[in-house]
Amino acid sequence: MRKRYTQAINEALFEEMERDPNVILFGEDVELAIFGDTRGLYERFGANRIRNTPICEATLTGMAVGATSAGYHVVLHMMFSNFLYTGFDAIANQMAKLRLMTGGQLELPITILAGYGGGRSNAAQHSDSPHPLLMNLGGVNVAMPATPADAKGLLKTAIRGRNPTFFLEASGRGGDSGDVPEDDYTVPFGKAAVRREGRDVTLIAIGTMLKPTLAAAKRLEALGIDAEVIDPRTLVPLDEASILRSVRKTGHAIIVDEARDRCSAASHIAAIVADKAFSALKGPVKRVTVPDVAMPYAPNAEARVFPNEEGIANAALALLRPVAA
Amino acid sequence: MALYERMLLIRRMEEKLSIDSAAGVLPGAVHLYIGQEAVATGVCMQLEAKDWITSTHRGHGHYLAKGGDPNSMMAEIWGKRTGICKGMGGSMHVADLSKGILGANGIVGAGLAIANGAAFGAQLRGDGRVVVCFFGDGASNQGVFMECLNVSTLWKLPILFVCEHNQFSEFTRAEQVTAGQIVDRARAFGIHTAVVDGNDVAAVWQATGEAIAVARSGAGPCFIEAQTYRIQGHMEFEKELLAGGKYRELEEIASWRARDPIERWARSLLGSGVASQGKLDEVEARVLRAVNDAVAFSHASAPADPELVFDLMFAGQTP
Numbered sequence: 001m002r003k004r005y006t007q008a009i010n011e012a013l014f015e016e017m018e019r020d021p022n023v024i025l026f027g028e029d030v031e032l033a034i035f036g037d038t039r040g041l042y043e044r045f046g047a048n049r050i051r052n053t054p055i056c057e058a059t060l061t062g063m064a065v066g067a068t069s070a071g072y073h074v075v076l077h078m079m080f081s082n083f084l085y086t087g088f089d090a091i092a093n094q095m096a097k098l099r100l101m102t103g104g105q106l107e108l109p110i111t112i113l114a115g116y117g118g119g120r121s122n123a124a125q126h127s128d129s130p131h132p133l134l135m136n137l138g139g140v141n142v143a144m145p146a147t148p149a150d151a152k153g154l155l156k157t158a159i160r161g162r163n164p165t166f167f168l169e170a171s172g173r174g175g176d177s178g179d180v181p182e183d184d185y186t187v188p189f190g191k192a193a194v195r196r197e198g199r200d201v202t203l204i205a206i207g208t209m210l211k212p213t214l215a216a217a218k219r220l221e222a223l224g225i226d227a228e229v230i231d232p233r234t235l236v237p238l239d240e241a242s243i244l245r246s247v248r249k250t251g252h253a254i255i256v257d258e259a260r261d262r263c264s265a266a267s268h269i270a271a272i273v274a275d276k277a278f279s280a281l282k283g284p285v286k287r288v289t290v291p292d293v294a295m296p297y298a299p300n301a302e303a304r305v306f307p308n309e310e311g312i313a314n315a316a317l318a319l320l321r322p323v324a325a
Numbered sequence: 326m327a328l329y330e331r332m333l334l335i336r337r338m339e340e341k342l343s344i345d346s347a348a349g350v351l352p353g354a355v356h357l358y359i360g361q362e363a364v365a366t367g368v369c370m371q372l373e374a375k376d377w378i379t380s381t382h383r384g385h386g387h388y389l390a391k392g393g394d395p396n397s398m399m400a401e402i403w404g405k406r407t408g409i410c411k412g413m414g415g416s417m418h419v420a421d422l423s424k425g426i427l428g429a430n431g432i433v434g435a436g437l438a439i440a441n442g443a444a445f446g447a448q449l450r451g452d453g454r455v456v457v458c459f460f461g462d463g464a465s466n467q468g469v470f471m472e473c474l475n476v477s478t479l480w481k482l483p484i485l486f487v488c489e490h491n492q493f494s495e496f497t498r499a500e501q502v503t504a505g506q507i508v509d510r511a512r513a514f515g516i517h518t519a520v521v522d523g524n525d526v527a528a529v530w531q532a533t534g535e536a537i538a539v540a541r542s543g544a545g546p547c548f549i550e551a552q553t554y555r556i557q558g559h560m561e562f563e564k565e566l567l568a569g570g571k572y573r574e575l576e577e578i579a580s581w582r583a584r585d586p587i588e589r590w591a592r593s594l595l596g597s598g599v600a601s602q603g604k605l606d607e608v609e610a611r612v613l614r615a616v617n618d619a620v621a622f623s624h625a626s627a628p629a630d631p632e633l634v635f636d637l638m639f640a641g642q643t644p
Contacts, residue, residue: 065438101418162640
């Protein structure tokens, strides 16, 4: 059945909270649910398990760590991913490290939801894609579902898991629709999806970049270029094998990432490809990313720096048809 | 007598650490609690085994006061695989979840929010557990302090905030960085507060008993400001870092040594006839044996297993 991205997240939360009474959720404005993803949970599960908090991110992330001591799986909604920065001590110094630091005594079953990404004139403080920062912490998983089906399946995996996981959801207005299976399914971490098979070039699309990447692949097809599109689905853990298998087949790799270019997920994946599939490469590994700037507000200025279908297609053309491009 | 023995164990363990630190044989830095033992001891002796504490970078005293094993602590500080955290945490991070010690923390103020979350979890479980959050005057200047007072008051969390005012934020005097009285910040929330002489173990014990009763009753958070003094530096070895610079006078340290919480309690026990000098000597001998045992245990233990790093980051997942 076709469902919207936000609806799929909402279903996962409902089903997991029904399944496991140890799942609790708190955050700012979660009772009313401005993103729609927590809608109806408060009415169903009540104030103990669904709780509106004050605006105090530094405390909320720390409380998520503390509440696991009582055996709860904490789902913490941070609203916009830029607000992670305000709560970053407990993310970077506590939840990413305490399992090791306590010799494995502390387990931290925490799922953090946060909307990410630009493209909707939210301006720079509500448009970041901080997954590279999170990937670098070492002790947290990072899931970036691109489709409603993956949103539901990955969120269930996160909530059933025993490790801190950042579930980064595409910000804004319900998201796109897609087929969502009716049965109780999960999507495993560290398993990329091949969204389109092809022979000529591998396009690795992270999170919301899947949509323009698939459109670019279609455009390339009309030009006789057969692109393969890989969606990593989770960045930690990362399915290196699927990426390398595809690049060894096509000989070309382009990574499309909504993060700023410097030290992005794209540059990390590019480094892996250069390191481990060097002999298969027929050209440089390219990155289509956001320049190292803050996301501007004006729609035309935002469009200038945001990855799009045309830019992705042009990157492939420059690789495969250097003269024509 | 139990208060005396616990305080003395903390003191003698740390005196040994001070010597080893000066000798340069410990792997990392140690931040000693000497002079503040009455606070951890007076508070923790009011707690039940099921209660939780969060601690600070100066956490040996809290760990031992809550019943943490001296052998495992010493081995942890020496980086041994028998350490309470398998040698992965070290001096600033001793934790024993089985004893309700949720962990010492190297980030000033980080324990506040963790304790708040633990108290929220305890409240939801309804198991009558209370959480004690130890923090210092330095941490009281972190924004999370106000945030946690706000959330815990709103939600009536079973938490006792114990601010150990030891007069220093690392190498800076309190009057230079802390405005007003810290207790007034807590009073603004209308919660139960107390100010105690943190070098008087009986006073700490008494005030804690009253506060814990309030917190356990479901009435919400409590706050105690314990005024004490950090006899040692922020960390051992600090003289070398400070390169001759100093932030306090020897006379000041001497004046606080005259108010030493352990000697003071010994005098009180002797004066009231609760204990004889012979009994105190027996305690001293027992404590010294425990310290020697901890050192021997640590020295006999193998170094940490480096490969564990890869197992411990995640549950059931490689990093």
